[in-house]
Amino acid sequence: MQQSGRKPKKVTYDHYGYFFIAPFFIVFLVFQLYPIFFTFKTSMTDAVGWNKILNNSMVGFKNFQTLFTANETSSLYWLSFKNTVIIWFFNFVPQIGFALILASWFTDQHLHLKAQGAFKVMIFMPNIITAATIGMLFFSLFSYPIAPINTLLQKIGVLNTPFEYFRNVPTSRGIVSFIQWWMWYGNTMIIMIAGMSGINPALFEAAMLDGCTSRQIFWKITLPLIKPILLYNLVTSLVGGLTMFDIPHLMTQGNPNNMTNTVARFIYQQGFTGTYNFNMASAGSVVLFAIIIVCSLFLNMLMKDRTGTPRKLHRAMHK
Amino acid sequence: MKKVLALVLAVMMLVAAVPFAMAEEAITLNIWSFTNEFQGMIEKYFAPTHPNIQFNFVLYPTDGGEYTSHVDTLFAADAAAEDAPDVFTLEAAFVKKYVNSDWTGDLKDVGFVDEDFSTCIPAMLQIGQDNATGVQKGLAWQSTPGALMYRADLAEKYLGITTPEEFQEKVADWDAFLETAEELNEASEGACKMFCADGDVFRPYLYNRESGWVVDNALVLDDQLYDFLDMMKTCEEDDLYARGQAWTETWFAGMNGTNEILCYFLPTWGLHYTLKPNCVPGADGSMSDEELQKLSDENGGTFGLWRMVAGPVGYSWGGTWVGTNAAKVAAADDAKKAAIKELIRFFTLDEEFLYTYAMDSGDFVSNNTVVDKIIAEGGTPNPFLGGQDHYAMFAEAAALADASTMTEYDEDMERLFRDNVTLPYIKGEVDLDTAIANFKAAVTNAFADITVE
Numbered sequence: 001m002q003q004s005g006r007k008p009k010k011v012t013y014d015h016y017g018y019f020f021i022a023p024f025f026i027v028f029l030v031f032q033l034y035p036i037f038f039t040f041k042t043s044m045t046d047a048v049g050w051n052k053i054l055n056n057s058m059v060g061f062k063n064f065q066t067l068f069t070a071n072e073t074s075s076l077y078w079l080s081f082k083n084t085v086i087i088w089f090f091n092f093v094p095q096i097g098f099a100l101i102l103a104s105w106f107t108d109q110h111l112h113l114k115a116q117g118a119f120k121v122m123i124f125m126p127n128i129i130t131a132a133t134i135g136m137l138f139f140s141l142f143s144y145p146i147a148p149i150n151t152l153l154q155k156i157g158v159l160n161t162p163f164e165y166f167r168n169v170p171t172s173r174g175i176v177s178f179i180q181w182w183m184w185y186g187n188t189m190i191i192m193i194a195g196m197s198g199i200n201p202a203l204f205e206a207a208m209l210d211g212c213t214s215r216q217i218f219w220k221i222t223l224p225l226i227k228p229i230l231l232y233n234l235v236t237s238l239v240g241g242l243t244m245f246d247i248p249h250l251m252t253q254g255n256p257n258n259m260t261n262t263v264a265r266f267i268y269q270q271g272f273t274g275t276y277n278f279n280m281a282s283a284g285s286v287v288l289f290a291i292i293i294v295c296s297l298f299l300n301m302l303m304k305d306r307t308g309t310p311r312k313l314h315r316a317m318h319k
Numbered sequence: 320m321k322k323v324l325a326l327v328l329a330v331m332m333l334v335a336a337v338p339f340a341m342a343e344e345a346i347t348l349n350i351w352s353f354t355n356e357f358q359g360m361i362e363k364y365f366a367p368t369h370p371n372i373q374f375n376f377v378l379y380p381t382d383g384g385e386y387t388s389h390v391d392t393l394f395a396a397d398a399a400a401e402d403a404p405d406v407f408t409l410e411a412a413f414v415k416k417y418v419n420s421d422w423t424g425d426l427k428d429v430g431f432v433d434e435d436f437s438t439c440i441p442a443m444l445q446i447g448q449d450n451a452t453g454v455q456k457g458l459a460w461q462s463t464p465g466a467l468m469y470r471a472d473l474a475e476k477y478l479g480i481t482t483p484e485e486f487q488e489k490v491a492d493w494d495a496f497l498e499t500a501e502e503l504n505e506a507s508e509g510a511c512k513m514f515c516a517d518g519d520v521f522r523p524y525l526y527n528r529e530s531g532w533v534v535d536n537a538l539v540l541d542d543q544l545y546d547f548l549d550m551m552k553t554c555e556e557d558d559l560y561a562r563g564q565a566w567t568e569t570w571f572a573g574m575n576g577t578n579e580i581l582c583y584f585l586p587t588w589g590l591h592y593t594l595k596p597n598c599v600p601g602a603d604g605s606m607s608d609e610e611l612q613k614l615s616d617e618n619g620g621t622f623g624l625w626r627m628v629a630g631p632v633g634y635s636w637g638g639t640w641v642g643t644n645a646a647k648v649a650a651a652d653d654a655k656k657a658a659i660k661e662l663i664r665f666f667t668l669d670e671e672f673l674y675t676y677a678m679d680s681g682d683f684v685s686n687n688t689v690v691d692k693i694i695a696e697g698g699t700p701n702p703f704l705g706g707q708d709h710y711a712m713f714a715e716a717a718a719l720a721d722a723s724t725m726t727e728y729d730e731d732m733e734r735l736f737r738d739n740v741t742l743p744y745i746k747g748e749v750d751l752d753t754a755i756a757n758f759k760a761a762v763t764n765a766f767a768d769i770t771v772e
Contacts, residue, residue: 014407048767048768049393049396050388050394051393051395053392053395054395054396072760072761072763072764073764075760075765076760076761079577102492138567140567143564143567143568143569143570144562144563144564145561145563145569146563146568146569146572146577146578147567147568147569151479158390164562164746166746167742167746179535222558252736253734253738255742256742256743257749257757258738263414269764269765270764270765272384273384273731274387274731274763274764274765274766275766275767275768275769276765277765277767
């Protein structure tokens with residue numbers, strides 16, 4: 001036994017925690033925060049081409065002016081924005097719908113679905129494949145005039161002559177929306193299931209004892225209680241949807257007539273083709289950034305519980 | 320980040336090269352390239368006879384512009400940097416961008432004289448020249464003239480043509496080509512199409528413009544472009560082509576005989592690396608001629624059914640050029656300059672090497688003397704072409720190609736033109752004026768420095 005007269009020195013390991021979180025912050029600062037500020041700065045310069053990426057002069061809000069007055073650039077930008085919203089909408093609505101239905105089936109105590117794991121894996125699967133592969137796959141499937149879908153539809157008598165899917169606005173947008181839906185509804189479903197299984201089963205039991213139907217339980221108990229999860233899904237899907245790039249880029253290249261061009265493709269084209277207009281690409285990014293912030297805040301407000309959920313329910317949910 | 324990575328890679332290669340470098344006071348050259356083709360050639364043909372020259376190779380893929388953005392960022396920062404390339408390779412898509420800039424050096428600065436280039440195939444030389452000054456900045460070891468490949472069996476069946484000479488008459492110019500297309504469509508009752516995709520005929524048209532896309536920083540729409548649109552519109556309305564797209568199922572289906580397409584416009588590499596490996600479903604590039612022939616005969620492929628003619632116009636498609644980094648050359652001592660010259664001379668002008676390489680690879684080389692020698696020795700009778708000598712045919716085609724209209728804007732312009740004009744116009748989605756206006760708007764968007772009227 002140690003018999004020192006002094007009080008034993010207190011050993012603290014607290015500061016080691018900083019070492020563990022340091023890698024994240026270093027990576028974040030270098031690869032995320034700095035580029036964001038750099039983008040803001042570049043958006044106010046005349047940086048065209050690699051030569052001027054560092055040696056440029058400030059031009060104030062000129063680039064933003066270009067985006068908000070009538071000219072070739074702004075018309076393409078806002079057309080791309082419109083396309084993005086349309087494509088996002090037709091992917092998002094069915095995505096949330098399917099995810100909710102599937103999640104409520106998988107979590108329903110009455111149904112007791114068999115082989116849940118297998119179904120979940122299969123539904124989630126498209127999300128694992130890279131977008132590049134899927135883009136090329138669908139491009140080949142829907143090609144013209146000789147391609148699997150055209151051949152199939154001709155064989156079963158739906159079409160007499162091959163159809164050019166990627167020269168038609170609704171079909172080309174539709175295919176992009178479909179891919180986005182197909183890739184992401186599994187992911188959304190998993191998050192919904194997590195949200196739903198977090199609800200205290202006592203609430204469902206109580207509802208059942210009171211004679212609620214499955215539908216009533218879904219609308220009155222499940223849905224209100226997964227509101228935060230819904231909000232999370234809405235915001236992530238909105239951010240993902242507005243920055244959509246890979247599928248349209250690889251499959252349609254914005255065709256036909258720029259009708260599947262998205263904002264991210266606009267930014268890419270400005271920044272990395274032609275004369276490398278980094279200034280316009282940055283300005284486009286900053287405007288998109290602002291739009292996403294405003295939309296997210298709006299969604300947050302919309303979904304906020306104004307009725308003031310009793311604390312008990314909140315606790316029940318987070319049990 | 321990428322610069323750091325490049326540096327790390329370069330350092331790693333340097334470390335790997337150290338044991339060799341210690342042997343003698345060796346000269347080390349930094350080589351940047353976009354495939355390992357050049358590196359392989361150096362290791363196989365050059366290194367054994369030039370032990371005093373060492374190399375640091377840096378490779379970046381061309382996908383998504385990775386190679387060019389590395390070169391651009393480096394040159395923008397410090398072209399004379401230690402790890403900057405002394406010599407770098409340039410692909411057809413972006414060779415003009417660099418030889419038209421001050422970044423690539425005049426080859427005379429490392430000791431070449433005009434006479435050195437006298438036996439080079441003119442189109443390939445032309446592409447390596449600065450458009451504004453005519454200074455020679457890049458040289459190529461290959462030449463990539465294009466020709467017209469056609470199915471002899473289909474030509475005989477529908478048009479009654481039995482020899483390539485007769486067929487050439489049928490496609491001697493674009494009017495004849497279009498007439499033949501109409502004739503073919505009638506004779507085959509629409510079963511056999513003249514060609515597959517708009518892109519197939521676009522390139523030959525592009526090569527025969529009088530001016531490039533951009534002259535004195537202003538956009539120029541050459542008459543050839545309008546001629547091309549007229550022809551494609553007729554082909555679309557009269558159903559004369561297969562309405563496919565290059566590198567898609569429909570395009571390959573015509574090559575392997577699944578559907579009937581009479582002609583393909585293909586360059587040297589297109590014959591060996593595109594048409595031949597796709598002549599029968601299930602074929603691949605590693606098969607020998609005999610294996611391909613057997614597979615093709617058993618499965619209704621097209622091996623041996625193709626013939627080659629010059630076609631309506633001469634053109635060229637693809638290629639690789641070697642250029643020097645002006646900043647590094649300016650700072651180099653005589654010994655290093657001599658090494659750079661020797662490297663470029665060996666691969667692009669050395670007749671002995673070019674002959675060996677042509678024999679080994681079957682590639683079509685850029686030197687007239689060597690090409691003539693190969694033809695004089697009996698050429699390269701090709702069973703795939705029913706015994707036709709492709710070297711002789713390509714030599715004819717090479718003489719026709721004129722690359723004076725090539726500019727650094729070509730790749731982007733061609734894409735914008737197809738998306739905004741060719742497809743919407745020929746498919747009847749917009750009228751010609753709207754299509755051209757859309758194209759001009761797209762050019763304004765992409766290029767901050769081009770005037771568009």
